[in-house]
Amino acid sequence: MAEAYPSVELSGGPLKRVGGAVALDFVNTVGWRLADEALERLHSYGDLVAWVRGTGAIDATRARRLAARAKADPGKADRVLAEARRLRDALFRTFLARSHDKAPAKADLGLINRWLARTAPRAGLDLRRGRLAWRWPDETLESLLAPVLWSAGELLTGDxxxxxxxxxxxxxxxxxLDASRKANRLWCSMEDCGNRAKAKRHYRRRTSV
Ligand SMILES: [Zn+2]
Structure with missing residues (x-):
């Protein structure tokens, strides 16, 4: 089965979006999270801007403005990046708890709520060039994460x-998000983990005589 997941161009190369929701793809901006050595893909606030831009959640103008703002205050940009990584970990744990019908950790929920408060609610809809778009909260370095938090909130509260x-x-x-009809998707991507697992099984069959 051919897979054609969209990818986002980051400083370390392209990154696939296999999650099926912006918030899940955000969690996947670190690879091999459960292995001995995780693979960080967000190396700078610029990577964060590029990633959100790559999801289509912000336009090029906003991306440029936020990148310029980060350049003007690099210390703050680094802090926001570090906090964004902590949010990413909290979201990972909270998504897994929710999918197993367990209560999330209070500290994680607190962190997510602090981010939600900072990125502000969607205040309304604007008509721009004939198209409707969410009215954006105040443009701060943190507000870049708004689409991630909106997606996370919807996912965590929905079926x-x-x-x-x-x-x-x-x-x-x-x-x-397993959208397969039988709900039997095992791998993030058949091309990556799926094929590796297949190759391993094949190797074992050949060697276990
Ligand atoms: Zn995988």
């Missing part, structure tokens, strides 16, 4: 949360 899954490959740690 789809039961379909959030962790890739079956040991160590991978990527999460995705």
């Amino acid at each position: 789809d949360a039961a379909r959030i899954k962790l890739c079956a490959a040991g160590g991978c740690g990527w999460v995705f």
Whole structure:
């Protein structure tokens, strides 16, 4: 089966979006989360801007403005990046808890709520060039994460949360929304973890005589 997941161009190369929701793809901006050595893909606030821009959640003008703002205050930009990574970990744990019908950790929920408060509610709809778009909160370095938080809130409060899954490959740690009819998707991507698992099985068959 051919897969054609969209990818986002980051400083370290392209990153696939296999999650099926912006918030899950955000969690997947670190690879091999459960392995000995995780693979960080967000190396700077610029990567964060590029990633959100790549999801289509912000336009090029906003991306440029936020990148310029980060350049003007690099210390603050680094802090926001560090906090965004902590949010990413809290979201990972909270998504998994929710998908197993368990209560999330209070500290994680507190962190998510602090971010939600900072990125502000969607105040309304604006008509721009004939198209409707969400009215954006005040443009701060943190507001860049607004689309991630809106997506997370919707996922965590909706019925789809039961379909959030962790890739079956040991160590991978990527999460995705299983939209398959039988709800039997195992891998983040057949091309990556799926094929590796297949190759391993094949190797074992050949060597276990
Ligand atoms: Zn995987």
